[in-house]
Amino acid sequence: MALRPTAHIVTYGCQMNANDSEVMLAYLEEMGYEWCPEPEDADLVMVNSCCVRKSAEDRAMGRVGELKRVKDQRPTMFIGLTGCMPQQPGRAEEIARQAPHLNLVMGTHNLARFPELALLAKDRATPLVEIAPEPDQLPAFPRGQAPGERVSAWVTILRGCDKRCTYCIVPYVRGREMSRPVDEIVAEVRTLVSQGVREVSLLGQNVNAYGKDRPADGVTFSGLLRRLEEVDGLWRIRYTTSHPRDFTQEMIDTIAASKKVSDHFHLPVQSGANAMLKRMARGYLIDRYLDLVRRVRAAIPEATLTTDLIVGFPGERESDFLETLQLVEELRFDRSYMFMYSPRRGTPAADFPDQVPLSVKQERLARLMEAQDRISLEKNQRLVGRTVEVLVEGPSPKRPEVLTGRSRDNRTVLFPGEPSLTGSLVPVRLVDAHTWTMLGERAS
């Protein structure tokens, strides 16, 4: 019997990309491919790229360059590039010129046609470039082999973004908002649960917009959460990302009443200065954000609160930055994802005249990280001694002798234990704290 061809997917960027990679892998399995752990050994490699910041693009192109050396030795190798990077206007042709060893350059809207395009691009000497300007259809979201040991799975609930934050490339590369029908989502979750999944993470650039483009269904994000609450065998529900502007009281109340939805609120604020929020076109000012946090904490006092922050947005003065720093000290986020502003071609902010020098951005980022890391550690330290319920995901990839899992409020907890605990809920006493993780031991 002939050996099956092998495939590998390298994924950069957000969980939406990770989920798209799972969809591609499922297609590849249907096409007869087998997963290959090392990209260098695979017959087919897809690089799923991100372009939200320049550094992400550099990483993806670096990987494409490394793979060229392998292909020089083994010319039958198939290399494809997909994701947000080639979806930027005019960018795909540029990439095809820069990296003629690619077989396929495919945009984000072509996912549903991936099997067909992979076949067409197979034995080409020059890249096949396929970029649809608009999503023509949602992909079928096939699921590959049973997730097996996997206890947690991502489920896309809507694609695209209708907001226009002035720094952000996402609306240009992911298109307009398209929600999946609620019955399809519920059916997918039921299938996953029957395969042993106990936790789902609902994905969208702005999950609170769920359903707005399907008014006939009459199901909002809160409604979707209530539907999923009823799925037997599903223990936990997470979601990301939620835009502070659209976070309604109904959502807070639904989450507070739920036994399954995580107590983790990821509410990207971006800046603590009104002047910046206006120029970013975020659609809220700081008072409204503070009020939202107050209402969340009133409903769920133990809620974990995390955020995204950008430093060095065009026009950011030292005094604006200090307002961000002060907000971090005041709200004491459990964690923050902090970024230097990266100009993205085609977005309004890239053309704002008052760009901030790199050295200033670096210096502000360092100060902000220092404050946040101190607060993260302090907040984790305060939990030492407590017992939390951990959903065990399996042996830690870096330290196989310990298990990794998450608490209900989405903290990563490591503790010594048998791999057979994977997939179960285990009470764990927290014994030590780091900035990003907690260490624990099994409680009786």
Ligand code: SAH
């Ligand atoms: N839809 C999500 C964000 C997706 S991008 C939301 O609105 O919350 C994830 C984060 O990347 C953003 O929250 C922002 O903090 C950061 N980001 C986006 N564009 C950026 C840019 N051009 N430069 C630096 N950071 C950026």
Ligand code: SF4
């Ligand atoms: Fe980008 Fe704003 Fe849309 Fe988030 S809401 S993806 S930051 S445009």
